[in-house]
Amino acid sequence: MKPCPAPSSATPIAGPPPLASVQAHPGYARVFQADRLTFGLIAPLEGYPDAPWPILERHLEAARQVDATDMTAIWLRDVPFYDPSFGDTGQVVDPMVYAGWLAAQTRRIAIGTAGIISPLRDPLIVAKQAVSLDRLTGGRFILGLATGDRPSEFAAFGSDIGNRGKRYRDALAVIRAATEQSFPRHQSQFYGTLDGTLDMLPKPVAPRLPVLAIGRAGQDFDWLGRNTDGWIWHLSNPNRLAAVIADWRSGGDGSFRPYGYGTMFDLSTDPDAPLQIGGAGMRGGRKALVQHWLRQRDEGVNHVALNMKPLRRPFSEAIDELAEHVLPVFSV
Incomplete structure (x- = not known):
C-alpha cells in the first residue's frame, strides 16, 4: 500500500478541499470499510501490566514497526492527570502534541484520538489543531x-x-461550523460566537473532517448517527454485540455507520491458547482470536483497537505475530 501523500503545491494547505466526501478521506477510508474488519492500536505502544504509566523508551521504533504493517490506526487517549483512584494515564503525553510527533514519524497509518474530552477543551482550538x-x-x-x-x-x-452531554453537542456544532464553512456564522450556547467576520484555515482534506463518537458521549443513537461519522465503544458481551450493532444501525438514512470497539489485550505466546474475555480485556492465542474476530466481522464490527497495557511479552514480538498470522486473514 502506498503512503498517504503529504500536501503539495497541487493541493495548497489553505486551498479548497480536493476530495468529495468523508468516505474519500484517506485515513477514514483505510480504517472504516463496510463488510471489512480492520485493526488498530491504542497508544502507548508497549505493555506495562504492573505499572501505572508507560516508560516510552522505544515508542519511536514501535511506531515505525506498526506503520510498516497492515494495522490501520494508532489511537491516542486524552488523560490530562494521573488519578491514583483510576490508575491509568493513557500514553501520558498530550494527544494532539503526540499526534503531531507521530505524524512526522510515520507515513501510512491513520492517527486518531480516542478521544479528546471535548467539555474540557475549547472547541475552536480543537478544530484548529485537528x-x-x-x-x-x-x-x-x-x-x-x-x-x-x-x-x-x-x-x-x-x-x-453534570452538563457535559450538552456541551459535547455544542462543541461538535462549533467544530463543524468552523471547519466546514467559509466565514461561518454560528451561535454557541457554552462557547463563543462566530459572526461571519473570521474564517478558520486550513480546511480539512475532505469537505468534512471525520469525527467519531468515543463511547456513547451521553447521546442517543439517533443523534450520534446524524452528527458523527462512526462510533467506537468499549469491549462488550460478545453474545449481545450483534444486537448492539443492529440497534446502532437501525436509524439514519441507510448510509454506512461504522462500529468499532477498544479493548485491553494480551496475545498469548501459545498460538493454541483459548480465548478469555473478562472485564475490559481479552487474551488468547492467535488461532482462537482469528476465529473470534471472523465471527465479529460477520456481525458487523468494522474496527478493533487493541490496548496492549496487559501485554507480558515484548511488544515487537507480538506485533510481528499479528502482522504475519492475523492481519492477512482480514486483508481481503
Missing part, C-alpha cells in the same frame, strides 16, 4: 471526541460534569 493535523498528514487524522468520566478532572478544570 484540521492542521489533517492537512499536514495528507488526510491521515481522525478526530474522536468523548465527554470524559473522571470527576476529579472536571473539578481541576472548574468544569461542570
